[in-house]
Amino acid sequence: MEGEMLKGHLDMIVLAALSAGPAHGYAVIEEIRRRSGEAFDLPEGTVYPVLHRLEQSGLLESRWVTADSGRRRRVYTLTRRGERALTERRAVWRQFSDAVGGLLAAPRSKGRTA
Amino acid sequence: MIPQYLDSLCDPLRFDPALSRCVRQEVEDHLRETVAADPTDDRLEAQRHAIANFGDPRVIAAQFAAVSLSRRSRRVGAGVIVALGTVFIAMKARVTWFAAMQLTMSDDWRAATGIALAIDRYAFWFSVIVGIAGWVYVDSLRVPTALDPAYRRQLRRYFLICATATSALGVTVICDGIMTTFRLLGTELSLDHLIPIVSMAIELGCTGTLAVHLRRMARRAPSGLSAG
Numbered sequence: 614m615e616g617e618m619l620k621g622h623l624d625m626i627v628l629a630a631l632s633a634g635p636a637h638g639y640a641v642i643e644e645i646r647r648r649s650g651e652a653f654d655l656p657e658g659t660v661y662p663v664l665h666r667l668e669q670s671g672l673l674e675s676r677w678v679t680a681d682s683g684r685r686r687r688v689y690t691l692t693r694r695g696e697r698a699l700t701e702r703r704a705v706w707r708q709f710s711d712a713v714g715g716l717l718a719a720p721r722s723k724g725r726t727a
Numbered sequence: 728m729i730p731q732y733l734d735s736l737c738d739p740l741r742f743d744p745a746l747s748r749c750v751r752q753e754v755e756d757h758l759r760e761t762v763a764a765d766p767t768d769d770r771l772e773a774q775r776h777a778i779a780n781f782g783d784p785r786v787i788a789a790q791f792a793a794v795s796l797s798r799r800s801r802r803v804g805a806g807v808i809v810a811l812g813t814v815f816i817a818m819k820a821r822v823t824w825f826a827a828m829q830l831t832m833s834d835d836w837r838a839a840t841g842i843a844l845a846i847d848r849y850a851f852w853f854s855v856i857v858g859i860a861g862w863v864y865v866d867s868l869r870v871p872t873a874l875d876p877a878y879r880r881q882l883r884r885y886f887l888i889c890a891t892a893t894s895a896l897g898v899t900v901i902c903d904g905i906m907t908t909f910r911l912l913g914t915e916l917s918l919d920h921l922i923p924i925v926s927m928a929i930e931l932g933c934t935g936t937l938a939v940h941l942r943r944m945a946r947r948a949p950s951g952l953s954a955g
Binding site for chain 1: 736749750752753754755756757759760761763780781782783784786787790791793794797798870872
């Protein structure tokens, strides 16, 4: 999928990936990859500034945990505000998708009158 | 290979040491996990893949920088409002104290400080209006996905607004200092002077701290980062 097209919706995609539950950056990227059927091919590093930005906006919160490997890991969770934002964005996206779908659908042949 | 990559990502973020440390830890965890999940036996090749998939460190650093600058700008905006409120309280406390202690100025001094009083009032309310306008402006800015030229321009505009508010506040504090000195001149130093002196120290502290923060932000702004 076109990178530029994807960038415009990255916030919504990351919020949607976190709707499954708390996750660290790597797991968020894996979730995006899995749920998109590997269609989204973004540089992985792009997701981290988005996570920071969404946290700053109050849509996510994070905490540091220690993984089994012993490494410190930052786990992100959707906040109430984040859940609400995702619900709103889903509704807007459906409307947009239906509208574009309608426009792009092959036009029905009209009966021509002589 | 991973440490070098982390250096090239985190070095441009040194203007925000906490963010730089956090990004290093978070990205290192990601890269190590990616390498561990790579099916190839060649660890070096796995590291190379992980780094290539992560992306250009300069572009990612610019994205982080935009988030950091946005957070810092909002903090400065809130700092301006807090400083203005604190200076206002300190001024009112001092005036109330002067009235309670009946520490009035002689007519000669009153005439001489008339201009200072007018400048003081106008400068203070000017700084309040500009400070609030700056806060509203920075709050309305959308955090961009990268540190692009348009966002840099918006931030420059915002710093100019903050610098104007801080300068006007500085003028107010100078005028306050002149008038307080004239009021206390000729009186013997006693505990009664504590409130005016402490309130002046608070005003000076607030304005000085604000000026130092603004100067530090302007100097630390990551000029080398581009949106990519």
